[in-house]
Amino acid sequence: MNDFKYIGKSIGRIDGKEKITGAAKYVDDIDFGAGLLYAAIVESPHAHANIKKISTKKAEKIEGVIKVVTGAQFPFRFGLYMHDRYIFAQEKVRFVGEQVAAVIARDPKTALNAAKMVEVEYEVLDPILTVYDALGNMKDDSNKKFGHNPKKMIHPKLSEYTHVPWFFPQDNSNIAHFRKIRKGDLDGGFAQADHIFEDEYTVPRYAHCAIETHASVGLCDHSGRLTMWTASQSPHTQRHLFAEALAPLGFSHKDIRVITPYVGGGFGGKAGVSMEILAAALATTVRGHAVKVLWNRSQEFYNTYQRQGVHAKLKIGVKNDGTITALEQLLYWDAGAYVEYGANVVNAAGLSATGPYRIDNVKIDSVCVYTNLPPGGPYRGFGYSEFLFGLESHINEIAKKLKIDAVEFRLKNAIRGGDKLAYGAAMNPNGLEDCIKKVAKEIDWGKKRPIDPSLPHLAYGKGFSLFWKAPAMPPNASSSCFLKFNEDGSLNILLSGMEIGQGYFTVMAQIAAEVLSVPPHKIRCETPDTDRNPYEWQTVASHITWSCGNAVKKAAEDAREQIFDLVERALEMKREDLYLDSEAVKSKSDISFCLNFKDFIINGISKKDGSFRGGPILGRGMFMPEFTSALSDPETGQGGKPNVHYTVGAAAVDLQVDKETGKIKIHKIAFAVDAGVALNPDLVKGQITGGLLQGLATVLYEDMRFDDKGKLLNANFTDYKIPTTLDIPEEIVSIIVETPQMDGPYGARGVGEHTMIPAAPMVGNAVEDAIGIRIKSMPITAEKIALAMLKEK
Amino acid sequence: MTILSEFEYTRPKSLKEALKILAKEKGAIPLSGGTDIVPLLKDGRIVCTTIVDLKNIKRMDEIGLSRDKKYIVIGSLVTFSELIKSKLIQKHFPVLMEMAKTVASVAVRNRATLAGNICSAVPSMDSGSLLMALEANIHVESLKGKRVVSINKWFKAPRKTVLKRGEIVTSISLPLINKNKYAGAYLKLGRYQGEDLAQVSLTILSLPEKSYRIAFGAVSPIPIRASIIEKKFQGKDITEELLQEAKVCLEKIISPISDVRASEEYRMHMAKVMMERGLEVVKKRYHGEGPEYGVTHL
Amino acid sequence: MKNKISFILNGEKRQLEVGPQDTLLEVLRTKLGITSPKVGCDRGDCGACTILLNGDTVKSCLILANEIDGQEVTTLEGLMEHGILPIQEKMVEKNSFQCGYCTPGFLVSTHALLKKTPCPTKEEIKEGLAGNLCRCTGYTPIIDAIIDFTKKNS
Known part of the structure; x- marks a missing residue:
């Protein structure tokens, strides 16, 4: 084990004082001066309709209205992985709340009042609100007619849409992407089985509920420069999509600048581009004026990405000894009106829907289906939370039916380093078994709480779940970093990952600190500005510690090598003896030598003749995982290496159920994750505590409710409530397992999303353990439990 | 917004x-x-x-005893936080404090008033069942004069009361009960333990001579007193059989709806469960054994 | 019609013209440059806009600006008149925040809680903060910081 000074230590957060004092600025906190204009959006009241006519005259006449903008000015399709979206609806609206037009005015009130005066005439169409309605033909799997529904296409021009090469939209259907995995011999696998178990599970839609809503301000000056301030996880990706979507207006990337201050929570909801495109487009219509688009809480619910709903059909073959011989899993995703990002969730889930199990014979169909509900997209967990609810529930049921202990069953089938993944590549070395054993021990697995005779309405149960997740990224997703020293030896690091709360800045500072011997509190990481900070793909996929961490490490090493070069050149020191310690250059061969950074790092090293050598030290680093490829056989999914690595772990819960009220009280959760190397253990624990509650919320309380016309019924925090301080588990024990990720910075890999993934199945399993009832649809609310108990009576 | x-x-x-x-x-x-x-x-x-804005009107923010010492009078500007803190309330109506503690959260309770709650009259309101059980009187004033409305006649429909245009609620008075020889319990069902709207709320009072007052909130368009059940229980020991009878009876008294927060079926079921549990609590409290006031019961 | 209101903001006497529709939160953020109270839901559900009115916590999105005439308003900015508070130091130490957006609201609620109850129980802490929503931390690090802080106080 290396003896590190900063790595592996729970260093205090470097953004702490800014955030704790309220000094940290978010987009809506920035003062844009008296000239700022405000936009209000005209939204579709229908889930599915043709736009017959838009009349803006009345709105335009209102004093204070600067401009009314409709889709006619922006007939451009765009999207991250698939170009299926428009800036404003064109010809057709596809979900309730979709933007049809916008009013730009001097103040928000005028804009909102005028937006009501924009008259839109619709021809209302039948909304398609379920995947089964959208899929139409479910039978003709063999002759590729599965999903044919030519008369009810939400995107009639689907076949014309451009998309990444690893998506497979189906003609004459509402299927935007069909990820197939075929590994081994499925029929043979089922033939080997002593038992075959089938079941179906349903997961509804969820909202991210970052406390900061989406906010975006655009300024297009008269020179044609577009500056955007956005609350975003993806400044460079946004710049790219703005440039692409607005290219017909003559924008190049260099003309577009995206500035992202601190972001008030992301959870995937602020990845890619959603409403920000509106501010960008609107800014081009009122040159010289900044225009603000600020989502209110309702809009945050119905017009940003939502976590997609899924219906899972599972079939698993097992031998009497518990060996899994075959898995078939069909996942039908309700991806909503536009799938440009959501389709990649479907793809990621399809690649990994075996869960962290070693299964030789596999069939997975992960089908991305358009519906007339709001667009689905990335949400912490990226599809894994959704399919693991079914899979880990089903695994538990199978173990029970085979009378094998649920932990033993999982240990027997758990994937190991080197095992062949569903798409043919090898699994990375990992500590899954260690995680399982540690969690089982911590939760006192196998021992049940005794029933208290004075409280006969209470039942107790324990539930277990494994989890895994790989970053879902294009094979060429990259990170980069500039690092610049200041006169006093302090550092500013320029990067474009987002500090969305996870502690990324602190960990990046720790990496640079370790290489350069500068304490983290002397390092500032700068929030992204695409003009100044170098490229980052996105802050998503739990890849930023790993990917950007590598870039920062390289930048720090680059700076270190420059320092060594300089000292060698200016002072004729032996380079191989030089090392950095306590903000100074030292030498192994001359212990009296100590050159403090502050004495040369900007102004160079003076020579006897009064001249100087050197100059400002600037480091540069870049990382791209050159070993991945998303190309594979569309019919089998075999051939590529779409995922860089998986982070794995296990979790268990000890809870009580009130059999009459259905209310659940969580006594304890044990959670173990293999973080590779935890660069900052307290921050890993922070992810566990926070992610778990977000996961528990999805299983115990939340879900999005739509009426039969596709309108969201609970678009506020009163009805779509999130847990409060009074709704937290009594105890959470965080366990960090470390199997170093060889290509990660100091061995690290990501853990951010993983912490919410096992919450739902472990609760479902514990409830079943407590009351003997298997609930197969999320959420598992008090109401569902109580009514299920009533039915049993 | x-x-x-x-x-x-x-x-x-x-x-x-x-x-x-x-x-x-x-x-x-x-x-x-x-x-x-x-x-x-x-x-x-x-x-x-x-x-x-009524907040400059003097003396409407006070809690006190009426001159005849038969009522507690709560001014219409009294907030839920003030009710929780009030010694007078704690002494005479600790169950009112128990209810007030379930209203939203501290920062809302610092502002929201009891009078405002019954004027808004949303079905999920927290105070409705409690004021029904305490047989509150609403004191209303207009330029034409004053009138007193029994809480039984106050609510007309969701968000509708008998308050007319031009009228202001000046106070709410609560008749003191039997030298405080009673026990009460307020039960609120929410999805969350933290701030949430009521799916069902219930107030039960246990009075001398095996007499009860039972009132429900959020399970009918307006808060409702379960008088039929009160009569059934009057003077009797509440046996398992009597309780079951009361539960069946309850189905005819309340008319819960389904909405995004709960289904009709769950609300009906929980009204029964809560009645049973509430009776347990007041029984214990009546004998000085129950949980202290201000705790949650679900 | 606009009204001129006078009030104390963070210890300083201020006068301002406000419209009947202006909320206190809007006025603080857009007219007075006070940005620590945040807009999270704008209907009293999330607590990100929590401030002190005459020393008690309120949600500033639920108050009309006119209502503060003659009153005393204190925001997080005002609480730090003499520098960072010891409870803030403790919260930095305990990672009691992640994205930081809800943090000013939590601090104002915590300040009011500790003023009223210098050594609160865990339940009292939870109860005192139940009107502030946080989606990042899972609340435990916030509660732990307060427990740790008050332990040293008692």
């Missing part, structure tokens, strides 16, 4: 001045805590010409 409707704001210094404005202007509405009115204004769900 921006308030789009146009209106004026005024803060009269006396009740008379406030009543004059309300009498003169049809579209004027009184404001106390604002925790309900301000979101409604933002949503455009109420429109008014003038907001008449």
Whole structure:
């Protein structure tokens, strides 16, 4: 084990004082001066309709209205992985709340009042609100007619849409992407089985509920420069999509600048581009004026990405000894009106829907289906939370039916380093078994709480779940970093990952600190500005510690090598003896030598003749995982290496159920994750505590409710409530397992999303353990439990 | 969210001045805590010409004994936080404190008033069942004079009460009970233990001679007193059989609806469970054994 | 019609013209440059806009600006008149925040809680903060910081 000074230590957060004092600025906190204009959006009241006519005259006449903008000015399709979206609806609206037009005015009130005066005439169409309605033909799997529904296409021009090469939209259907995995011999696998178990599970839609809503301000000056301030996880990706979507207006990337201050929570909801495109487009219509688009809480619910709903059909073959011989899993995703990002969730889930199990014979169909509900997209967990609810529930049921202990069953089938993944590549070395054993021990697995005779309405149960997740990224997703020293030896690091709360800045500072011997509190990481900070793909996929961490490490090493070069050149020191310690250059061969950074790092090293050598030290680093490829056989999914690595772990819960009220009280959760190397253990624990509650919320309380016309019924925090301080588990024990990720910075890999993934199945399993009832649809609310108990009576 | 409707704001210094404005202007509405009115204004769900802020009116923020010492009088500007803190309330109506503690959260309770709660009269309101069980009287004043309305006659429909235009609730009075020889319990069902709206609420009082008062909230358009069940229980020991009978009876008394927060079926089921548990609590409390007031029972 | 209101903001006497529709939160953020109270839901559900009115916590999105005439308003900015508070130092130490957006609201609620109850129980802490929503931390690090802080106080 290396003896590190900063790595592996729970260093205090470097953004702490800014955030704790309220000094940290978010987009809506920035003062844009008296000239700022405000936009209000005209939204579709229908889930599915043709736009017959838009009349803006009345709105335009209102004093204070600067401009009314409709889709006619922006007939451009765009999207991250698939170009299926428009800036404003064109010809057709596809979900309730979709933007049809916008009013730009001097103040928000005028804009909102005028937006009501924009008259839109619709021809209302039948909304398609379920995947089964959208899929139409479910039978003709063999002759590729599965999903044919030519008369009810939400995107009639689907076949014309451009998309990444690893998506497979189906003609004459509402299927935007069909990820197939075929590994081994499925029929043979089922033939080997002593038992075959089938079941179906349903997961509804969820909202991210970052406390900061989406906010975006655009300024297009008269020179044609577009500056955007956005609350975003993806400044460079946004710049790219703005440039692409607005290219017909003559924008190049260099003309577009995206500035992202601190972001008030992301959870995937602020990845890619959603409403920000509106501010960008609107800014081009009122040159010289900044225009603000600020989502209110309702809009945050119905017009940003939502976590997609899924219906899972599972079939698993097992031998009497518990060996899994075959898995078939069909996942039908309700991806909503536009799938440009959501389709990649479907793809990621399809690649990994075996869960962290070693299964030789596999069939997975992960089908991305358009519906007339709001667009689905990335949400912490990226599809894994959704399919693991079914899979880990089903695994538990199978173990029970085979009378094998649920932990033993999982240990027997758990994937190991080197095992062949569903798409043919090898699994990375990992500590899954260690995680399982540690969690089982911590939760006192196998021992049940005794029933208290004075409280006969209470039942107790324990539930277990494994989890895994790989970053879902294009094979060429990259990170980069500039690092610049200041006169006093302090550092500013320029990067474009987002500090969305996870502690990324602190960990990046720790990496640079370790290489350069500068304490983290002397390092500032700068929030992204695409003009100044170098490229980052996105802050998503739990890849930023790993990917950007590598870039920062390289930048720090680059700076270190420059320092060594300089000292060698200016002072004729032996380079191989030089090392950095306590903000100074030292030498192994001359212990009296100590050159403090502050004495040369900007102004160079003076020579006897009064001249100087050197100059400002600037480091540069870049990382791209050159070993991945998303190309594979569309019919089998075999051939590529779409995922860089998986982070794995296990979790268990000890809870009580009130059999009459259905209310659940969580006594304890044990959670173990293999973080590779935890660069900052307290921050890993922070992810566990926070992610778990977000996961528990999805299983115990939340879900999005739509009426039969596709309108969201609970678009506020009163009805779509999130847990409060009074709704937290009594105890959470965080366990960090470390199997170093060889290509990660100091061995690290990501853990951010993983912490919410096992919450739902472990609760479902514990409830079943407590009351003997298997609930197969999320959420598992008090109401569902109580009514299920009533039915049993 | 921006308030789009146009209106004026005024803060009269006396009740008379406030009543004059309300009498003169049809579209004027009184404001106390604002925790309900301000979101409604933002949503455009109420429109008014003038907001008449009552908070400068003296003595309406007091809690005291009536002159005849038979009532506790709660001024209409008294907030839920003040009710929780009040020694007088703790002494005579600890169950009112128990209810007040379930209202939203501290920062809302610091602003929201009991009078405002019954004027908003949303079905999920927290105080309705409690005031029914305590047989509260609502004191109303207009330029034409004063009147007292029994809480039984106060509510007409969701968000509708007998309060007329031009009238202001000045106070709520609670008749003292039997030298405080009673026990009470307030039970609220929410999805969350933290701030949430009630799916079902229930107040039970246990009085001497095996007499009970039982009232429900959020399971009918307006809060409702379960008088039929009270009669069934009157003077009897509540056996398992009697309890089952009461549960069946309850199905005819309450009429819960399904909405995004709970289904009709669950609300009905929980009303029964809560009645049973509430009876347990008041039984214990009556004998000085129950949990201290102010705890949650679910 | 606009009204001129006088009030104390963070210890300083201020006068301002406000419209009947202006909320306190809007006025603080857009007219007075006070940005620590945040807009999270704008209907009293999330607590990100929590401030002190005459020393008690309120949600500033639920208050009309006119209502503060003659009153005393204190925001997080005002609480730090003499520098960072010891409870803030403790919260930095305990990672009691992640994205930081809800943090000013939590601090104002915590300040009011500790003023009223200098050594609160865990339940009292939870109860005192139940009107502030946080989606990042899972609340435990916030509660732990307060427990740790008050332990040293008692």
